[in-house]
Amino acid sequence: MNPHVREPDEGAAESPGEATTSPLPPAPAEPAVLTARPTVKTVAALAGVSTTTVSRVLNYKADLLSDATKARVFEAARELNYKPNSMAIALRKKVSQTIGLMIPDISNPYFHQIARGAEDTAMKHGYTVIFCNTDRSASKELTYVDLLDEKRVDGVILTGGGVDGDTHLADRLHEQARVVAIGPHRLSYPSIGADDRGAIQAAVLHLVAGGRRRIACLGGQPGWLIHQERLAGYRAGLEESGITYDESLVMPSDLSIDGGQQAVESALRAGLSFDAIMSFSDYAALGAMRALKEAGLTIPDQVAIMGCDDSPLSQMVEPALSSITFPVWEFGSLATQMIVDMLNGRPVPASQVLPYQLRIRQSTAALRVLPS
Amino acid sequence: MNPHVREPDEGAAESPGEATTSPLPPAPAEPAVLTARPTVKTVAALAGVSTTTVSRVLNYKADLLSDATKARVFEAARELNYKPNSMAIALRKKVSQTIGLMIPDISNPYFHQIARGAEDTAMKHGYTVIFCNTDRSASKELTYVDLLDEKRVDGVILTGGGVDGDTHLADRLHEQARVVAIGPHRLSYPSIGADDRGAIQAAVLHLVAGGRRRIACLGGQPGWLIHQERLAGYRAGLEESGITYDESLVMPSDLSIDGGQQAVESALRAGLSFDAIMSFSDYAALGAMRALKEAGLTIPDQVAIMGCDDSPLSQMVEPALSSITFPVWEFGSLATQMIVDMLNGRPVPASQVLPYQLRIRQSTAALRVLPS
């Protein structure tokens, strides 16, 4: 019925907690008659001026207004608790002060950090943001794009799209709205992101420095651009270390916890051996850790493991998971800022790369050289 | 500068990853002239009918329209890629098909599950939701309420508000918009939530059944209604077990990871002793686990610990954290459903209580009775 509810742990449930609902007093029905909202007209009448004047006063237009009038208008507006109708304004001015944010899933720490960054910054500039959870489904994406278009959003931030053939959004948008993409993609919009390739490469070098030679790769789906980007970094890291790339060591997954666990389990079953895992997500890495532990492998002694994206979880598990951190809040914030800039006719760079940082924790501790 | 960026772990940073930005080709400037959007008028012209007809066809009004006309209009709309202007519609119909969601912080799993529930359900009914991250700040709440009011939202979902004096929102809203609250609050809106008191009480009983007698409480701020509710459950659980309530065992915190850690650290420094901790949030519990481990206390042997809200982290730490799970997605979904119902004049219950479930894991394993 609902895809977002976690399955209960095996046999862990207990005490179903008091029953359900309780239909108390059958609702306050229709709240009588709603007092009509005040409009410029109402305010004008009360202040004894024209609507034009009200509009001018409330919008701080030119100070060619008598102080007395200003005062009267403000007073009337206050008294009536007048709030301008943003939709009428949008209709008239042809800008909605609204930005759409397309996101695979707000439940993912990576993305809700982006969301916060976007929301905070949008708010600062007087913009409202509409969140669209696409679940990486092309049809949902299309539906949302149409919705955003009907809402006449001034701009759209694309996120996590980046699939081989993600051109389905290309013509639907643009024209009117300003678009910015976060992360790798195939569209011709300005973009912002990190050096994914370099980050993974650096991480691999770190593993090698710790004495690892057979480094497996726990990746995403081959079609995802972000996967391709990171895989390139993985290969570059190996090459730089003089290690031959072995395709059988690359395990695809959906980068979820369970996905990571399954991938590693089946790799182990298949008899694969490795002394390190380079994962393209913390979640998958966590799942991998589970699989390793269950297989009796010790971390980091027998297998080192490196995550990516630095989720809050990584510091809580044991051993603490090494990871790569990206300025995710800034991704969202900057994307919003760029849209605002474009809207104001200011030039924006076609692409921006923000710095990453390796976070070295215990899961990738160097191999101790045994006395022999 | 930005409050959402985690501090780097102590001395864990390394390799600052390529520098920053890269101002490439200086942006595609202004995208030439934007082709004007088609309107009903445009479509009507192309189809050779009146705007009325267009409107009727596109809104599937009565089938008293000739098939030929319908076809022509649809064709014209398709050809022009016509999308109705939702703001003009909202202005005319006086409904915005929009719902506001006030939430303390979307980063918290508890709340983003609510957000997903709300968003999914709103979308299903053709509504759009506007997220408002209040950070539990009264001033932000007020700002957002005004914003939502100007956006003429049809409904508002209040969340995590519940503070002693949260009546500041009371008069600002209502009148026009339908309001539903999730969780305890002091306002006269329909509400939905769980039996927080009963849940904590059951959890305490579980701890007692495991042989614990000195059960500390890791709570939130005294002013939060949710805290008061849960504290009552804590006391009820003790009382039912014949254990005297000891106020010194109640540790207030902000329920964050760090907050929980600090609270427990200072409790231990103060010489407090206990054989169990009942925490009002998983995050705080996680912090507490850290503090306990650093103090050399073993979990669950020396101290059992129980969380609340069942965040995804709880299953990943060691030992796995026992917790209480609430149907959070449903909270958001149901709240939205209620608003939609109210909007359609359907009656809704004044209050609804959804079931909780205890998730027993290793962190609250029963004390082994040592052979003596």
Place this chain on the structure above:
DNA sequence: TTGTAGGCGTTATCAT
């Protein structure tokens, strides 16, 4: 079966 006209709440243009 289809068209005409007025108005939702605001702002911008042009007068005064």
Place this chain on the structure above:
DNA sequence: ATGATAACGCCTACAA
């Protein structure tokens, strides 16, 4: 310094 008026894009009586 202030007002009358038109128009933004759409829907909906009311006509025909």
